[in-house]
Amino acid sequence: MKAYAACMSAAALPSIETHDLRKVYRGRAVVDGLSLRVEPAEVFGFLGPNGAGKSTTVKMLLGLVLPSGGEMRVLGGSPADPAVRAQLGFLPEQFRFQTWMTGEEFLHFHGRLAGMRADELRARVPQVLETVGLGGRGGESLGGYSKGMLQRCGLAGAILARPRLVFLDEPTSALDPIGRVEVREIIEGLRAEGVAVFLNSHLLSEVEQVCDRVAFVKEGRVLQQGSMQELMGGVIPVGIRVDALRPGLLEALARLGEVRHTDTQTPGRADIELWLARTDALPAVADAIHASGARLYALTPRRPDLEQMFLELIEAGPGTAAHRPVPEAAHA
Numbered sequence: 001m002k003a004y005a006a007c008m009s010a011a012a013l014p015s016i017e018t019h020d021l022r023k024v025y026r027g028r029a030v031v032d033g034l035s036l037r038v039e040p041a042e043v044f045g046f047l048g049p050n051g052a053g054k055s056t057t058v059k060m061l062l063g064l065v066l067p068s069g070g071e072m073r074v075l076g077g078s079p080a081d082p083a084v085r086a087q088l089g090f091l092p093e094q095f096r097f098q099t100w101m102t103g104e105e106f107l108h109f110h111g112r113l114a115g116m117r118a119d120e121l122r123a124r125v126p127q128v129l130e131t132v133g134l135g136g137r138g139g140e141s142l143g144g145y146s147k148g149m150l151q152r153c154g155l156a157g158a159i160l161a162r163p164r165l166v167f168l169d170e171p172t173s174a175l176d177p178i179g180r181v182e183v184r185e186i187i188e189g190l191r192a193e194g195v196a197v198f199l200n201s202h203l204l205s206e207v208e209q210v211c212d213r214v215a216f217v218k219e220g221r222v223l224q225q226g227s228m229q230e231l232m233g234g235v236i237p238v239g240i241r242v243d244a245l246r247p248g249l250l251e252a253l254a255r256l257g258e259v260r261h262t263d264t265q266t267p268g269r270a271d272i273e274l275w276l277a278r279t280d281a282l283p284a285v286a287d288a289i290h291a292s293g294a295r296l297y298a299l300t301p302r303r304p305d306l307e308q309m310f311l312e313l314i315e316a317g318p319g320t321a322a323h324r325p326v327p328e329a330a331h332a
């Protein structure tokens with residue numbers, strides 16, 4: 001019972017917590033007072049321009065670089081603790097692969113370094129190869145892998161030892177669109193298993209689709225962080241397409257949220273932009289549409305346009321006010 005309680009409280013701790021974290025290189029703060037919190041089973045996007053201090057932050061969180069100041073807790077402890085490190089997975093952006101090894105040998109090697117037993121690895125290696133889309137290719141030499149296959153293999157290495165927290169640095173940079181969707185599914189699978197994922201990526205549309213929360217950093221400082229909904233200023237714009245504005249429909253929708261815009265210019269259809277405070281109002285929106293007798297063609301909650309937000313924030317710099325919801329045109 002005691003062990004169970006300890007296990008539950010460990011699971012409830014934030015996966016990452018930093019307070020005023022700093023790293024100074026040659027008198028210059030490249031990470032400058034960074035405060036972050038990442039919860040278990042959360043996919044956290046860490047976004048910023050080149051040189052913002054993202055990799056340095058990840059290296060500190062992995063215990064590879066010593067902070068110059070501030071506090072950090074990773075899985076409730078210090079990344080210098082081998083017991084904490086054993087529960088971390090890492091896919092670096094520029095991985096140096098042992099090209100003379102086969103994919104399977106590489107994974108066995110890394111598994112042993114992570115403290116896994118040989119018999120455990122015999123079962124686990126084919127599983128992770130399958131997960132990353134390299135099923136049946138593990139016997140081939142890494143020297144003959146394509147860039148995308150190497151990246152998949154690195155990802156297999158990052159999740160091999162069933163980590164509780166995974167750092168993925170540009171995990172899809174070498175992948176084609178199908179590979180990117182697959183990696184997104186792997187990340188969603190990790191979240192479903194309770195694993196926290198810390199994602200560095202320049203591919204903002206991708207981050208947008210998979211992350212629960214994001215932080216924007218510049219010059220080692222967080223400009224803004226929050227859930228997708230918080231970044232939208234607390235509202236969820238929903239695009240609705242129906243065949244026509246039936247009597248009473250707009251009034252019914254106005255009871256559920258704020259009707260921001262209607263467009264009936266195209267014969268045979270009407271578009272409505274509705275702002276909701278919560279996604280759990282969506283079924284009631286569908287019910288209201290059906291009750292009015294209108295035919296529903298689309299009901300689309302919008303995600304924030306991270307690319308636009310990123311550009312605005314990075315150009316404006318520190319001290320930027322909370323972001324407005326993205327206007328409809330930005331989604332066209």
Ligand SMILES: Nc1ncnc2c1ncn2[C@@H]1O[C@H](COP(=O)(O)OP(=O)(O)OP(=O)(O)O)[C@@H](O)[C@H]1O
Nearest residue numbers: 025026030031048049050051052053054055056057
């Ligand atoms: N070992 C080091 N010695 C001196 N300066 C360093 C060192 N490592 C990083 N820096 C500097 O710290 C700053 C932040 O670098 P970092 O690699 O953390 O940025 P990044 O946000 O990951 O950038 P990118 O998106 O280009 O990978 C850069 O100006 C870099 O030159």
